[in-house]
Amino acid sequence: MRRWTKMMQKTIIVAIAALVLSAVSQSASAQVVPNGSFDEGVTTPTGWQLSGGVGTWEKEGRTADSRCISVTGDGKSSNYWKCPSVVLEPGKIYRINFWTKSSPDAGGEFVITGNPSCNFDWGHANKWTHRATTAKVPPYRPEQQFIRFGQWHATGKVYFDDIGVTEVQAVHLPVGRASFSEGERIWNNQYEFVMPLKQGINIARPLAECTAPFDTDRWRLTGDARLVFRHEVSDMKGPAYRLSGGRVKTSVIHWARGLCVVEASRDGETWTHLGQIDKDGAAEFRLPDEFEDSTVVLVRLYGEKKEDEKRDPSLQVDGYMFSATLDHQTLMNITGKTQFLPARPPASQKRPEDEDDKGRGAPADKQ
Numbered sequence: 001m002r003r004w005t006k007m008m009q010k011t012i013i014v015a016i017a018a019l020v021l022s023a024v025s026q027s028a029s030a031q032v033v034p035n036g037s038f039d040e041g042v043t044t045p046t047g048w049q050l051s052g053g054v055g056t057w058e059k060e061g062r063t064a065d066s067r068c069i070s071v072t073g074d075g076k077s078s079n080y081w082k083c084p085s086v087v088l089e090p091g092k093i094y095r096i097n098f099w100t101k102s103s104p105d106a107g108g109e110f111v112i113t114g115n116p117s118c119n120f121d122w123g124h125a126n127k128w129t130h131r132a133t134t135a136k137v138p139p140y141r142p143e144q145q146f147i148r149f150g151q152w153h154a155t156g157k158v159y160f161d162d163i164g165v166t167e168v169q170a171v172h173l174p175v176g177r178a179s180f181s182e183g184e185r186i187w188n189n190q191y192e193f194v195m196p197l198k199q200g201i202n203i204a205r206p207l208a209e210c211t212a213p214f215d216t217d218r219w220r221l222t223g224d225a226r227l228v229f230r231h232e233v234s235d236m237k238g239p240a241y242r243l244s245g246g247r248v249k250t251s252v253i254h255w256a257r258g259l260c261v262v263e264a265s266r267d268g269e270t271w272t273h274l275g276q277i278d279k280d281g282a283a284e285f286r287l288p289d290e291f292e293d294s295t296v297v298l299v300r301l302y303g304e305k306k307e308d309e310k311r312d313p314s315l316q317v318d319g320y321m322f323s324a325t326l327d328h329q330t331l332m333n334i335t336g337k338t339q340f341l342p343a344r345p346p347a348s349q350k351r352p353e354d355e356d357d358k359g360r361g362a363p364a365d366k367q
Contacts, residue, residue: 032146033086036163038067045069045081050148053079061161062099062128068161073154075108080150086165087146088115090139093170095201095340098163099151101128105157116144117213123284124158134168134340135306136202140213140225170203173337176339178234180336181205187327187333191233195320196338206231206322208298218253218318221260221303231297231322240295242327248274248299251282251319252345258313259302263289274299278306282319293327 034047038061043065044050045057054072061068069081077195089095100111110121113133115267117140120133137145149160172179180186181204183196193206197217202210212225219227252260260277262285274285291297299322303313 006113022265033083033163033165037061038069038116039162046318047085048081048083049083049174051079051148053077055079055081056157058159064358065176068159070157070159071150072157072361073106073108073151075153075155075286076259078150078152079113080148081160082146082148083144083163088118088165090136090323093134093136093168093340095132095134095166095168096164097130097132097166098145099128099130099161101125101159102150103159106154108155109153110151110334111154112152113149115147117141119213119215121152121216124154124156128159128161131166134203135214138210138213139203140211155233167342169311171339171341172205173334175334176234178336179205182338184334184336185334186233189326189329190242190323191231191326192323193229193231193321195229199304205336212317215316218316220316221258221301222311223360224302226300226302227300227317227320228301229299229320229322230302231291231299231324232295233324233326242295243297243324244292244327246287246291246294246297246322246324247284248287249282249319249321250277250301250317252277252280252315253318254316255280256314257311258308259301260306260313260315260317261304263300265300266294266296268298271300276304277315297322297324 035041037050038045038057040046041057047070048104056070058068058070071079071081076325079319096114098113102111104126106124111124112119112121113131114120114135117138118135122131146166149163151158172181183194183204184206185192195204195207201214206229208230209226209228212219212221212227214220223230232240232241248262248264250262251262260274262274263271264274264287265271272288272290274287275283277283282334287297301317305313
């Protein structure tokens with residue numbers, strides 16, 4: 001059994017390597033970001049617009065004889081440079097590469113990147129530092145799917161240079177006819193999924209639908225935004241396992257008003273209310289008996305007004321977990337994995353390892 005498991009692990013590694021090579025050969029080319037090095041222009045960099053506040057087309061960039069852009073924060077407001085001609089298409093996955101640094105006196109809150117529907121916060125860097133984000137764009141405010149780079153409630157100056165956008169594809173760990181993404185795990189007869197909420201957000205296999213905008217490591221449930229997870233588990237060539245003892249755990253942060261409603265369904269038509277959260281914190285919900293031995297479990301999260309409230313809900317979800325017992329022991333333990341396959345960068349642009357010192361954002365939208 002042990003020898004068989006090792007053989008299967010090797011088979012899986014070979015399979016995912018083959019998928020990666022195949023995907024690389026068919027990988028999408030990098031989107032053209034006009035003047036991503038900011039060397040062209042007359043009075044302002046060609047193709048870029050300042051949203052307001054203080055911003056500068058700097059005379060010295062990251063490399064010799066180059067230029068860059070900057071924004072200056074006062075600690076109370078937000079501003080950014082945007083490139084309106086580069087539109088991120090909802091449903092697609094993008095990797096955004098850029099370089100940034102902040103002035104020695106910079107402080108306060110965050111460096112902001114991405115766009116209003118998929119924002120990533122970063123801490124300040126005291127020297128030119130390469131950053132990259134990978135995310136699937138939600139269908140939220142399609143008129144605001146431009147890319148932008150700036151600051152939110154920061155002080156001092158933040159610089160940006162050498163910006164590139166690449167459409168990528170995700171490859172999940174293949175196991176027979178099934179696949180398992182980052183965050184999924186099977187051991188003995190137990191299944192668990194913990195939603196990854198950092199790099200690669202919105203790309204996990206069980207996340208079937210997402211209309212909520214996200215900010216760094218959490219979703220904003222506002223208006224009619226919702227999250228739908230589909231849990232169906234199989235391995236090798238067998239049928240889907242029956243699930244029992246299902247539990248859902250979710251957590252809310254930056255709650256201001258409204259309810260985070262949690263529901264479950266077997267068919268996507270009839271939904272059962274599991275519970276709700278009306279404050280910061282986590283809550284766990286057990287699936288009722290009607291879901292015992294289901295092969296598919298759908299879980300839906302959305303925001304809802306309280307009876308006495310007139311304004312839309314304002315809350316954010318920063319955690320989701322689903323666990324269940326499978327109807328028999330699996331042939332092997334499985335830990336899911338997801339690979340992202342960006343287009344190759346220009347030869348002149350090296351790609352250092354990303355630094356993982358993103359800041360944890362504040363509750364307000366950074367637009």
